[in-house]
Amino acid sequence: MSRLLEVSGVSKTFDGFRAINNLSIAVDEPELRAVIGPNGAGKTTFMDIITGKTKPDEGTVVFGDKSISLVGMSESKIAREGIGRKFQKPTVFEAQTVRENLAMALKNDRGPFDVLFYKKNRDDSARILELAEEIGLADQLDRMSGELSHGQKQWLEIGMLLAQDPRLLLVDEPAAGMTPAEREQTTDLLKRAAKTRAVVVVEHDMEFVRRLNCKVTVLHEGSVLAEGSLDHVTANPQVIEVYLGR
Structure with a gap:
């Protein structure tokens, strides 16, 4: 296990409100980590800073073996460095099949023309099947993504992120709106993903966090x-x- 992400002394203020206050967190590779805390604790801003959506006022964010500084790097470049983020609401291409969604997400060097003239090769087909099995959608490959249940769309989006082979996966409240069976399958999926990479899960649901059975970081007032x-x-x-007392 080696250190993958190091957030040190990071602060961020919005209109006089200090969302992140001298925050320091380290994440190893591979590792499964849960981040919990009350509303306004800074959980979303923490993810925004790692992914380049928000620039911190001070502090450092260092990633990978070469200790690359993520501060000031564009969101797309950070994604290419190997950081994937899943937002709360699933965003899949609903008019495309599960197979097509996974094919579009596969990590190939694709400019706009490569995507337009994309031809599937045998390696891609095998990888798509492997991903579909990993996310529990192998029997849904030819189904339109819009027809999937909420939980299945969440899994498909996780699969699309895994297709890009990220070293760090940030997942925001995956249990929201899921049935108990779907939540169970989601914990298993995240635990499997975390065997080969770092997975950080922001979650409110304590039962879900308990099932993840991992190290937990509690944020409060940005620290x-x-x-x-x-x-x-x-x-x-x-x-x-x-x-917990609330």
Whole structure:
């Protein structure tokens, strides 16, 4: 296991509100990490800063073996460095089949013309099947993505991110709106993905976090309040007061 992401002394203020306050977090590769905390704790801003959507006022964000600085790098360049992000609401191409969605996402060097004149090769077909099996949609490959359930769309989007082979996958509230069976399958999917890469899951649902069975970071007012196993952090009096007691 080696250090993949190092966020050090990062702060960010929006209109006088300090969303992130001297935040330091390190993530290893491979690792599964859950990030929890009350609303306004800075969870989304934390992900925005890593992916280049938001530039911090101070601090450093360093990624990968060569310790590349992500601060000031464009969102597309950060994605190419190997950071994938899944937002809460699934964004899949609903008028395309599951197979077509995965094919479009495969990590090939594709300019606009390559995508237009894309021809499937045998390696791609095998990889698409492998991805579909990993996300539990192997029997849905020829179905229109718009017909999938909410949970299945979430899995398809995770599959599309995995197709790009990211080293770090950021996943925002994957359990929201899922049936209990879908949530169970989602935890299994994320645990499998985290065997070969870093997966950071932002989640409110404690039962879902418990099933992930991983290290938990609790954010509060833009800083790390506690870190450790779920049992360890939920026994912390400050965590009980600011988060669990509500």
